[in-house]
Amino acid sequence: MTARLFSGKALALAMESDQKVRAEALPRNPALAVVLVGDDPASRVYVRNKVRACERTSVRSIEITLPYETTEETVLAEVARLNADPEVDGILVQLPLPEHVDASKVVSAIDPAKDVDGFHTTSAGSLLQGLPGFRPCTPAGVMEILKAAEIDPAGKQALVIGRSMIVGKPMALMLLDADATVTIAHSRTPNLPELCRQADIVVAAAGKADLVKAYMVKEGAVVIDVGTNRLPSGRLVGDVAPDVVDRASVMTPVPGGVGPMTIAMLIENTIRSAEGRLGKAH
Template sequence: MQLLDGKALSKKIEEKVASDVKELKSTCGCTPGLAVVLVGKDPASQAYVNMKKKACDRVGFYSITHEMPETISQEAIEKSIIKMNNDSSIDGILIQLPLPSHIDTTKLLELVTPEKDVDGFHPFNVGRLTTGLDGFVPCTPLGVMDLLKEYNIDVEGKNCVVVGASNIVGKPMASLLLNANATVEICHIFTDDLKKHTLAADMIFVGVGVINLIKEDMVKDGAVVVDIGINRAQNGKLVGDVDFERVSKKCSYITPVPGGVGPMTIAMLLSNTLKAAKANALKLKEAQV
């Protein structure tokens, strides 16, 4: 068994992004900018946003967090997003989820201009991913693909089971695997006999938020297991959706939690924001010609 070390790879990606930022600044005077919308005081959301801010600082991005009260109106958030869409210093816009129940999340995600949608949640970018065209891809599944590539794990022709069908992880994960010529099966809360599906899988990708959902008897020998889940156990320890201690004895590769997929998510956010900044710099250069 070998660990898929997302923490180590994320550091390599950060170093490359920081190098590219320096080059971008020297060639066109452009500094990549990321704006985050944070509504309310959810501790987990605040922690994630803080980690993203620190990562931006490390690579030399300009970043700003728009902190908004839990009671803010839909209209007020929409006005803020429109303002960011028109702000040339902002290359990427991220809306930290989940939002309060009175807010129409879909409407806000669709309001972000696709060229600044570094989370890859806008229907325009979702459509481009589904059809195999270039665009912005949700950071977590994109990070998983980079992690597999780092360890020379080829998904082509492999039987891949994705457990979880969320718009943020499961569906884009399945699309990326399908685009890479894997045979893909998506399982979810209504799937009958999950074990039957996972036992036949060469690779299992799970992200549903259920501690120890994937157990030793659900995984065949030599399988690749990617644990995208992150949960806090009763003892306060961070754990994934896989019974790591037992499953790791059977598989060929497995991601730890923490230190696996998590760091890759933030690394891909930096990568997507840099991609947006380079595209904007190119537009600016072409406009000046």
């Protein structure tokens, strides 16, 4: 068996066509404010990709770049200013922040109504209780991939590798909400290969190159690779080894798989925020 490689990039571009129409139907362009503190190269790349996606979808991008030495109080004041701005629909503070700035405090300061990253405790609580609210963009993107690939998680065994608040934990909750039977594995899980072989759906989000190998994957499983790891050579690879393509039925590539969908869901959350704020709920 050779896996069907599912292009998240193609799906994201298809979503952008609808998003652009919805954005241009509003009384004003939706606005996404991105706060970047410091000069982390990876963060700059992520922010640049988000800005380009905004341009393609008629979302106004507001970029606030602050030097590394910016105090926590200044960052919090910037967030407060954006919270109060009625023209701003979404606020994203790019992580990681410098060590002297408490990321949890900054994220908690964002107005939940503008928390398009879905990281606020209010957003997390809404997800846990199955209530409406913004969902973290990466796991939300994975769910869109499964839907587009016509994979129904209901009744399936799903394994999520990784337990972060950004991907692993919300991913598990979203799959559970879709009626999958979910197991979470992490760095201290002793029997990972055994758990993998039992799973119909594997979502790898541990941040370890080639963690999931072909011998660990059940024939015909769906394998979603969320990992982004840069090798010493500079090449970008995921958490899933290339030979898994010979075992899986559907697999996402790195790059070009989940990454573009993360940005697509950020744009989606921003437009939904604007639609709600301007009285045109989608």
